[in-house]
Amino acid sequence: MSQDATSEGDLRNTGMSLRHDREWDYELERIVEEVEERDAKKVGLQFPEGLKRRGPAVADDLRERCDDDVTFLLSGQPCYGACDLDTYLMRRTDVFVHFGHSPMKESDKIIYVPLFSNVDPYPIMEESLEEFEDPDDDPNVGLVTTAQHMNLFGDMVEWLEDRGYDVHTRKGDDRLTYEGQVLGCNYASADIDADQIMYVGGGKFHPLGLAMEHPDKKVVIADPVNNVVKVADTEKFMKQRYGAVHRAMDADKWGVIFCTKIGQGRWEIAEEIVENNENAYLITMDEVTPDRLRNFDMDAFVNTGCPRITTDDGPRFHKPMLTPQEYKIAIGEEPLENLEFDTFHGTW
Numbered sequence: 001m002s003q004d005a006t007s008e009g010d011l012r013n014t015g016m017s018l019r020h021d022r023e024w025d026y027e028l029e030r031i032v033e034e035v036e037e038r039d040a041k042k043v044g045l046q047f048p049e050g051l052k053r054r055g056p057a058v059a060d061d062l063r064e065r066c067d068d069d070v071t072f073l074l075s076g077q078p079c080y081g082a083c084d085l086d087t088y089l090m091r092r093t094d095v096f097v098h099f100g101h102s103p104m105k106e107s108d109k110i111i112y113v114p115l116f117s118n119v120d121p122y123p124i125m126e127e128s129l130e131e132f133e134d135p136d137d138d139p140n141v142g143l144v145t146t147a148q149h150m151n152l153f154g155d156m157v158e159w160l161e162d163r164g165y166d167v168h169t170r171k172g173d174d175r176l177t178y179e180g181q182v183l184g185c186n187y188a189s190a191d192i193d194a195d196q197i198m199y200v201g202g203g204k205f206h207p208l209g210l211a212m213e214h215p216d217k218k219v220v221i222a223d224p225v226n227n228v229v230k231v232a233d234t235e236k237f238m239k240q241r242y243g244a245v246h247r248a249m250d251a252d253k254w255g256v257i258f259c260t261k262i263g264q265g266r267w268e269i270a271e272e273i274v275e276n277n278e279n280a281y282l283i284t285m286d287e288v289t290p291d292r293l294r295n296f297d298m299d300a301f302v303n304t305g306c307p308r309i310t311t312d313d314g315p316r317f318h319k320p321m322l323t324p325q326e327y328k329i330a331i332g333e334e335p336l337e338n339l340e341f342d343t344f345h346g347t348w
C-alpha cells in the first residue's frame with residue numbers, strides 16, 4: 001500500500017488495532033450460553049483484521065468452557081465490516097460469531113459481539129473543544145462515533161450538554177445499528193442541523209469520509225486512541241478523485257466490478273452500466289485488490305462494492321478506479337462539479 005496516498009484512510013487503521021493492547025470483552029459467557037441453548041456443534045468465529053491474531057486464544061477460551069464435541073472454526077477471510085460476513089463458513093456452522101462490528105442485519109444464526117473500547121474519551125474531547133465555536137456564539141454541535149465507542153454515546157452527549165452545547169444526533173438508516181453511529185460508507189447520522197461535528201474515535205478513516213460526505217460541515221476529530229485532535233482535511237482526497245476522473249475520461253474499455261460480499265452488492269447499478277455501454281465488462285469478485293485486477297486489460301474500472309476501496313485504495317490500482325457516479329462524470333453524463341462521496345445505504 002503506498003503510504004502517502006492511502007495511509008490516512010487505511011481500512012486496517014480504524015481504531016481496531018492492537019497497538020495499545022487494550023483488553024476487549026469477547027463476551028465469552030454469552031457465546032457459551034447461546035452455544036448450549038442451541039445445542040450447536042460447529043461454531044464459526046470471525047474477527048476483523050486488527051484482531052485476527054487473537055482468534056486462536058479466544059477459540060481456546062471457548063473450548064475450555066464448552067463440551068468436547070463442540071468445534072470452533074476460525075474464518076481466515078479478510079473482514080472489514082459487518083458487510084463482510086464469511087457466508088461460506090456461516091452456512092457450514094450452527095452458530096456464527098462475528099466480532100468487532102455492530103449488526104448490519106440480524107439473523108438467528110449470527111451472534112454479534114461489538115467489542116466496546118475501554119479508552120477514556122473525555123480528556124481528548126475536552127482538548128477538542130478548542131476547535132469549536134464558543135457555545136454562546138453557536139451552541140449547535142453534532143456528535144458521531146463508531147461502534148467501538150457506542151457504549152459511552154449517551155454519556156458523551158450529556159458531557160457536551162453540561163458544557164453548554166446543544167447536541168444534535170440521529171440514527172442514520174438500516175445499515176446502522178445505533179444513534180450517532182457512522183460507517184466508512186454511511187454518514188446518514190450526520191445529516192443534522194449543525195455546522196460543526198465532533199467525531200470521537202480512532203484514526204482518520206471515518207472522519208475523512210464524513211467530511212467528504214458533508215463538505216459544508218467542520219469535522220473535528222477527537223481521537224482517544226492516538227490521543228490527538230485534528231480537523232478533517234479532504235483536499236488531498238478530493239484532488240485524487242478529480243485526477244482519477246480526468247484520467248478515465250479517455251477510457252474505452254471499462255471493467256465494472258460487482259462485489260460478491262454479502263453486504264456490498266449493488267447489482268442494479270453494475271447491471272445498468274454494462275447494459276448501456278458495450279465496452280463495459282462485468283467482473284465479479286469478493287476482495288477487490290490491485291493484484292486481482294492487474295490481468296484485466298481495461299482502461300478504467302468502476303467499483304460498485306465498498307466505496308472506500310475506490311477512494312482510499314484507488315491510487316494503488318494500475319488503472320483509474322471510479323465510483324459509479326464518477327463513471328457518469330467521466331463519460332459525460334454528469335458535470336464534474338456534481339462529484340460527491342460515494343455512500344452505501346440499506347443492507348441486503
Ligand code: SF4
Binds near residue numbers: 263
Ligand atoms: S462497505 Fe461500508 S461497512 Fe463495509 S467495509 Fe466498506 S465502508 Fe466498511
